[in-house]
Amino acid sequence: MKCIINGDPLAFDREMTIQEVLASLELDAERIVVEYNNVLIKKKDFNEYIVRESDRLELLEFVGGG
Amino acid sequence: MFRIGPFELKARLLLGTGKFEDEEIQARAIEASGTEVLTFAVRRMSLYDRGLPNPLADVNLKNFVTFPNTAGAKTAEEAVRIAEIADHAGVCDMIKVEVIGDDKTLLPDPLETYEACRTLLERGYTVCPYTSDDVVLARKLEELGVHAIMPLASPIGTGRGISNPLNLRYIIEQAEIPVIVDAGIGSPRDACHAMELGADAVLLNTAISAAKDPVKMAKAMKLGIEAGRLSHEAGRIPVKYTAEASSPADGLGFL
Numbered sequence: 001m002k003c004i005i006n007g008d009p010l011a012f013d014r015e016m017t018i019q020e021v022l023a024s025l026e027l028d029a030e031r032i033v034v035e036y037n038n039v040l041i042k043k044k045d046f047n048e049y050i051v052r053e054s055d056r057l058e059l060l061e062f063v064g065g066g
Numbered sequence: 067m068f069r070i071g072p073f074e075l076k077a078r079l080l081l082g083t084g085k086f087e088d089e090e091i092q093a094r095a096i097e098a099s100g101t102e103v104l105t106f107a108v109r110r111m112s113l114y115d116r117g118l119p120n121p122l123a124d125v126n127l128k129n130f131v132t133f134p135n136t137a138g139a140k141t142a143e144e145a146v147r148i149a150e151i152a153d154h155a156g157v158c159d160m161i162k163v164e165v166i167g168d169d170k171t172l173l174p175d176p177l178e179t180y181e182a183c184r185t186l187l188e189r190g191y192t193v194c195p196y197t198s199d200d201v202v203l204a205r206k207l208e209e210l211g212v213h214a215i216m217p218l219a220s221p222i223g224t225g226r227g228i229s230n231p232l233n234l235r236y237i238i239e240q241a242e243i244p245v246i247v248d249a250g251i252g253s254p255r256d257a258c259h260a261m262e263l264g265a266d267a268v269l270l271n272t273a274i275s276a277a278k279d280p281v282k283m284a285k286a287m288k289l290g291i292e293a294g295r296l297s298h299e300a301g302r303i304p305v306k307y308t309a310e311a312s313s314p315a316d317g318l319g320f321l
Contacts, residue, residue: 006110025113031123032111033155040154058110060151064092064122065107065137066082066222066271 004056012051019046021057033060068244068266070160071192071213073131077102078261079291080133080246081284082271089121091280096125098284103131105162105269107138108148127157133194135162142181149186160192162216162248162269172222176203180210187211196248199233201240208243215241216248216269219260223272225252228259238264254283254290261294262302 002011005021012024018041022029034041035058036049051057067076081101086092096104106122134152136145145165152158163182167175179195180203186193187210194214197203204215217237220226227250228234238245244266251257257268268291277283 006113008113010113027111027113031120033108033151035151040151042154059113060108061111061120062106062122062127062134062152062155062157063109063120064083064086064275065135066084066105066269066275 001051001053003051003054006057006059015050015052017047018049018051018057021051022046022059025059027059031061033062034058035060070194070244073103073159073192075102075131075267077288078267078295079257079288080105080267080269081274082106082135082269083122083125083275084271085275086121086280087275089124092121092275093125095274095280095284098281098288099270099274100288101130103133103160105133105135105271106157107135108151109138132157132159133162134158135164135196136182137164137166139165139182140167140175140178141165142178142185145178145182146185146189149182149191153191158191160194160213161186163193163195173198173218176200180207183207183210183212194246199230199237201233201236204237204245205240208241212243214244214246214266216246218249219247219256220250222249224250225256225273226250227252227256228263231259231263234260234265235263254286257287258290258294258297261291262297264298267291 001015002009037056077100079099079101080103081099082105136148139145145163149161165175165178166172174196183193183195193212194216196216199217220229246267246269247260247265248269251273260268274280274284
């Protein structure tokens with residue numbers, strides 16, 4: 001399965017939930033804001049959404065800024 | 067005490083969180099500044115370099131009025147999208163609408179800023195636009211319904227102080243909403259100047275985070291802002307052309 005994460009194509013060996021994608025990338029789910037095919041997803045729903053071929057994920061966070 | 071939308075604030079220093087060297091200095095500078103409001107940005111997470119430090123990750127935003135910016139946006143649509151992301155994450159008490167229209171000077175795009183404010187107001191946000199020191203734009207944004215207006219002192223990160231004190235004064239005098247001077251402040255003297263002109267608050271970032279000692283500078287800025295506010299309330303003397311003795315002219319017969 002190949003999806004687009006933060007603009008880059010990434011390949012996984014199977015379809016996965018958002019939670020599993022974050023875990024496989026070793027990203028801290030607490031810090032992340034996820035946009036799944038242009039829809040913002042609540043943290044409690046990370047296990048509900050399955051990432052499939054050609055889906056687009058944006059993984060965002062808050063950083064210092066003024 | 068002043069009010070931005072539903073938020074009553076005592077501290078007149080609002081603090082941006084960019085460019086701090088590490089989380090410890092940032093935490094101490096935040097404390098020394100006495101701020102109640104923190105500004106921050108939204109970015110893509112780095113997938114490949116997870117070692118990149120993010121000093122903001124250690125700040126408990128829940129202890130502050132959260133004031134994300136829309137920095138990076140070049141259109142109204144992008145600014146609205148950033149606001150929605152911050153709101154979705156529950157860290158958007160107020161939104162700093164920042165739509166840059168020129169890459170070299172980082173001056174804001176007035177038309178896109180206005181459009182972004184219109185949409186965000188319709189969606190119920192507490193909206194504070196970053197603007198140039200344009201008096202007419204400030205009035206039109208106030209008429210649109212924004213909750214505060216944030217004219218620059220000078221371009222972002224230049225530390226040049228207030229380029230056009232006259233315009234800033236016009237903006238402050240006409241405004242019925244808070245005026246927060248944002249960007250271009252270099253030293254406590256500049257911050258004090260803004261407050262003496264009658265600004266309600268100052269939003270700082272680089273002047274503190276890039277100082278040699280950010281913690282000490284945070285305290286200096288806090289004091290400068292307080293001094294400027296007190297001076298504004300006290301009412302300074304007029305500037306005169308001729309000297310006027312402060313000691314009595316009478317009683318000099320013994321000389």
